[in-house]
Amino acid sequence: MIQITLPDGSVKQFQAGVTSYEVALSISEGLARNVLAAVVNGEAWDLNRTITHDATLRLLTWNDTEGKDVFWHTSAHLMAEAIELLYPGVKFGIGPSIETGFYYDIDFLDYTISSDDFQKIEDKMRELVASKHQIVRKEVSKAEALEYFTRKGDEYKMELIQDLEDGTITFYQSGDFIDLCRGPHLPDVSPIKAIKLLSLAGAYWRGDEKRKQLTRIYAITFPKKKELDDYLLLLEEAKKRDHRKLGKELELFTFSQRVGAGLAIWLPKGAALRERLENFLKKVQKEYGYQQVICPHIGNVELYKTSGHYQKYGQDSFRPITTPQEGEEFFLKPMNCPHHCEIYAHKPRSYKDLPLRFAEFGTVYRYEQSGELHGLTRVRGFTQDDAHIFCTSDQLEEEFCKVIDIVLYIFKTLDFKDYTAQISLRDPNNKEKYIGSDENWEKAENAIIHAAKVRNLNTVVEIGEAAFYGPKLDFMVRDAIGRKWQLGTIQVDYNLPERFDLEYIGNDNQKYRPVMIHRAPFGSMERFVAVLIEHTGGNFPLWLTPDQVIILPISDKHLEYAQTLVKQLEKNDIRVSIDDRSEKTGKKIRDAELKKIPYMLIVGEKEVNEKLVSVRKHGMKDLGAMSVDDFVLHLKNEMESYLN
RNA sequence: GCCGUUGUAGCUCAGUGGUAGAGCACUUCCUUGGUAAGGAAGGGGUCACGAGUUCAACUCUCGUCAAUGGCUCCA
Numbered sequence: 147m148i149q150i151t152l153p154d155g156s157v158k159q160f161q162a163g164v165t166s167y168e169v170a171l172s173i174s175e176g177l178a179r180n181v182l183a184a185v186v187n188g189e190a191w192d193l194n195r196t197i198t199h200d201a202t203l204r205l206l207t208w209n210d211t212e213g214k215d216v217f218w219h220t221s222a223h224l225m226a227e228a229i230e231l232l233y234p235g236v237k238f239g240i241g242p243s244i245e246t247g248f249y250y251d252i253d254f255l256d257y258t259i260s261s262d263d264f265q266k267i268e269d270k271m272r273e274l275v276a277s278k279h280q281i282v283r284k285e286v287s288k289a290e291a292l293e294y295f296t297r298k299g300d301e302y303k304m305e306l307i308q309d310l311e312d313g314t315i316t317f318y319q320s321g322d323f324i325d326l327c328r329g330p331h332l333p334d335v336s337p338i339k340a341i342k343l344l345s346l347a348g349a350y351w352r353g354d355e356k357r358k359q360l361t362r363i364y365a366i367t368f369p370k371k372k373e374l375d376d377y378l379l380l381l382e383e384a385k386k387r388d389h390r391k392l393g394k395e396l397e398l399f400t401f402s403q404r405v406g407a408g409l410a411i412w413l414p415k416g417a418a419l420r421e422r423l424e425n426f427l428k429k430v431q432k433e434y435g436y437q438q439v440i441c442p443h444i445g446n447v448e449l450y451k452t453s454g455h456y457q458k459y460g461q462d463s464f465r466p467i468t469t470p471q472e473g474e475e476f477f478l479k480p481m482n483c484p485h486h487c488e489i490y491a492h493k494p495r496s497y498k499d500l501p502l503r504f505a506e507f508g509t510v511y512r513y514e515q516s517g518e519l520h521g522l523t524r525v526r527g528f529t530q531d532d533a534h535i536f537c538t539s540d541q542l543e544e545e546f547c548k549v550i551d552i553v554l555y556i557f558k559t560l561d562f563k564d565y566t567a568q569i570s571l572r573d574p575n576n577k578e579k580y581i582g583s584d585e586n587w588e589k590a591e592n593a594i595i596h597a598a599k600v601r602n603l604n605t606v607v608e609i610g611e612a613a614f615y616g617p618k619l620d621f622m623v624r625d626a627i628g629r630k631w632q633l634g635t636i637q638v639d640y641n642l643p644e645r646f647d648l649e650y651i652g653n654d655n656q657k658y659r660p661v662m663i664h665r666a667p668f669g670s671m672e673r674f675v676a677v678l679i680e681h682t683g684g685n686f687p688l689w690l691t692p693d694q695v696i697i698l699p700i701s702d703k704h705l706e707y708a709q710t711l712v713k714q715l716e717k718n719d720i721r722v723s724i725d726d727r728s729e730k731t732g733k734k735i736r737d738a739e740l741k742k743i744p745y746m747l748i749v750g751e752k753e754v755n756e757k758l759v760s761v762r763k764h765g766m767k768d769l770g771a772m773s774v775d776d777f778v779l780h781l782k783n784e785m786e787s788y789l790n
Numbered sequence: 791g792c793c794g795u796u797g798u799a800g801c802u803c804a805g806u807g808g809u810a811g812a813g814c815a816c817u818u819c820c821u822u823g824g825u826a827a828g829g830a831a832g833g834g835g836u837c838a839c840g841a842g843u844u845c846a847a848c849u850c851u852c853g854u855c856a857a858u859g860g861c862u863c864c865a
Binding site: 701 | 821
């Protein structure tokens with residue numbers, strides 16, 4: 147008999163050689179029906195693998211992330227099997243599960259494949275599901291593995307096997323399809339009830355752009371059809387919220403070939419929205435002791451040689467600008483920090499001056515590969531809500547905490563409720579990628595980790611994701627429909643103060659080196675506005691939205707009254723316009739609803755006579771009549787509650 | 791940058807080797823209508839750009855640019 151310890155701490159006795167499935171069955175039939183795989187002694191296992199010694203066991207279902215992984219990973223095999231049957235001879239790269247679904251990279255040789263072929267592949271997959279064949283795990287030696295794929299002529303798998311240790315290699319077979327795989331897998335494919343192939347794209351073999359590009363097919367599967375339907379609805383909703391579509395429809399921003407790819411042009415409504423965001427942050431920053439500064443859009447090449455950016459990114463930047471006679475070289479500003487270092491350096495600083503916090507909505511320009519540009523989220527010119535804090539080592543953690551407070555305040559105000567913080571540390575095995583001393587790196591990393599703990603942030607730690615000059619803390623938010631975005635960033639930097647030879651005089655009259663914090667709570671205005679559009683679906687909070695109120699006169703006779711309303715509302719700083727077209731009220735309402743204007747004031751005979759306005763709220767129909775003063779109060783209350 | 795897809799009116803999109811269409815938007819006129827589309831007429835396109843094939847190219851071929859889905863990259 148062996149002892150199996152379950153997650154709740156209970157211990158059960160079984161015959162040696164019991165399978166995880168049998169354990170599940172002993173607990174309940176329902177669990178046995180839903181269980182997908184198991185974690186045995188911390189390692190993911192197939193359900194039908196026999197357990198021969200005492201072990202801890204966790205059973206995985208669709209409700210576990212790891213359960214979904216197994217489900218999708220098996221689905222990837224299923225898709226490959228279907229594709230091999232339809233396109234004999236194709237070669238397979240890798241086919242992992244991803245956050246939502248899975249993909250398989252395939253060398254289709256001379257076959258041409260397009261999304262028109264998806265139906266055919268899905269049908270074949272369904273056929274295979276119906277056949278319910280088992281998935282069989284088999285341990286093979288490296289030589290056997292190599293021999294199989296040599297015979298099959300799949301050099302991608304052979305390459306993968308070359309990198310594996312002999313004795314750790316397993317094959318999984320379903321039907322006639324055999325794949326190299328660590329596993330685990332479902333015992334058979336029958337739980338895969340809903341299948342959808344999603345998209346097709348090129349992907350380099352092993353992510354190396356010098357190597358062959360394979361065809362990647364993205365797909366997703368579910369145990370229930372309903373779940374697939376829900377997922378497809380979510381994709382549709384995401385499409386509706388796409389900031390590129392809404393940005394165009396709501397006239398917030400545009401792009402022009404003549405201006406250049408990746409260079410956003412802000413239209414009046416978008417510019418006004420952005421300006422309000424900036425003013426909001428400026429006000430917060432003022433309370434936190436920041437000072438606004440302004441720097442030019444270009445800087446002498448020497449500035450970036452001093453900062454180190456030239457050595458690191460010079461080749462990946464826009465080419466330098468040169469003066470015609472003197473031959474001086476300037477770079478378009480890719481970062482604000484070197485300029486801000488010069489602001490720090492312009493006069494001697496005392497420890498009494500610190501911390502110094504210089505803030506700037508600084509527009510920077512970075513060369514991005516043409517294929518990488520995407521709406522407002524990946525552009526070649528963008529404005530960072532940047533600031534640099536210069537402080538003493540002792541002040542570092544407190545300053546870091548204050549920045550976290552600003553970020554959290556912004557998230558709260560803009561209704562981002564679900565966020566995590568990613569702490570990016572350097573890769574200790576790859577130190578040559580980074581600049582700066584070990585001692586400074588350790589100090590900085592500890593300060594971040596501790597600050598995050600003090601502020602009780604929900605954190606994940608990523609090794610090797612640090613910037614080349616220091617560790618950082620990035621905020622990831624989930625929007626209203628559950629997608630993840632990276633927004634604000636806070637970065638500690640011991641490097642630039644060194645390179646710019648920044649110093650302050652301590653109370654002992656000795657010179658010391660300040661520490662620098664880079665931070666951008668929004669990240670960039672472009673990116674943040676994009677995320678805000680998708681988060682709100684274009685229904686911005688009242689205080690931010692470009693048009694707050696539109697007055698809809700029933701007929702021309704009520705225009706005059708409408709104009710007096712405009713004056714009253716504008717006196718209260720409310721952004722208001724009149725729809726004075728000779729259209730029917732229904733039409734005016736429809737248009738205002740489509741423009742997502744929060745409040746419509748319908749005024750006709752009754753309102754003129756009684757000095758009232760009939761209020762209709764976007765998406766909420768008629769709210770009834772009230773006096774103008776009451777309406778103004780109503781708006782102010784709504785804006786107040788957002789800002790407190 | 792690489793691979794795939796796409797590019798027709800301000801927007802959304804039909805369309806064909808024989809000289810260009812719809813709906814919305816816009817202009818004018820009629821209509822003055824009470825909570826999601828009143829009616830009529832009209833203007834508007836070098837069919838992304840440049841070459842080539844052809845008697846003839848928006849359509850076919852090649853190239854360029856841009857957008858887009860991925861990959862690689864991201865201070």
